[in-house]
Amino acid sequence: MAEPSVQPSLTPQFCFSTTQLRDFLRVSRSSIDDSIAQNLNALATPAKRGFDPSSTSQRAPPPLSRQIEPEACRAFKDKVLFPSWQARTDVLNYCSGVAASPDPDDPEAALREAERMRDRERVMDERLDPYSGRFFPSEPRTERLAGVIRMEMGVENIVRHRTWEVVRERCGESPVEWEQAIAAWRRDGKAQDGRSRS
Structure with a gap:
């Protein structure tokens, strides 16, 4: 299973160094969201029946998306996906506060x-x-930072929407949106549990 993103130490200098800020977001997104299909494929357990030689006689292609066991999906979301999203949210919220503060x-x-x-x-x-x-x-650098934060929050919404579509398709989830799913995860107190394990 993939590892959740580790939140950097948050200081105003980290935020004003927009290269570091963007690097953290880019690496986190590429390791979790951009490779969501591979991360979910790693959760799929091999066939329990073993290889069936008669399967090669059929011309129909196998289904593109196999369902993953619900427990494996839940563990991935609670321990990897949502903690990574929360780390990015915390960074963006902190830097947004820095951008809104006097400098x-x-x-x-x-x-x-x-x-x-x-x-x-x-x-x-x-x-x-x-x-x-x-x-x-x-x-001022606070205005430049505010522009970067606005852009990155927009990117974050798009990335999460696309990731959540893949998760719902592969895990057979209910039709809740990602905003509701992560809010429920935070409400259930798993946010603290997921970060303390990382």
Whole structure:
């Protein structure tokens, strides 16, 4: 069985280093969600009857998706899938809070202030130069981080939706959506159990 994603230590520097943030999300998604079919195939137990030589005489292809035992599916979701999703949710929520907080340690604050001062001193004559009134200051790192978080949350929703479709197909699940399934997992207290085992 695959291992759940291990949440990194959360600091503002981790969030502002968007390369580290995106790397964590990318590695977590590739090891769990992008390879969900392989992860579920690993749960399928071999045939109990053994090889049937008469099966080669049939031209019909085997069914593409074999059902997996419910207990194996439940264990995979509780110990691998949902803890990985929760780790990513925790990282995105933490970094979203960092992006919404004041940033007194912004190393580019003085540079932006100098840009604003130069902009105030500019002479604008839009008759001579129609673009002279435009000023595009560099955005603070909190705004850049907020943009990254918004984009990654959108990606996360798409990835989880696609993963959940495969899980429902292979595990024969009820028609609940992934949001309801992970909410039930959190409510049942399995969130703490799943992370303490990892």
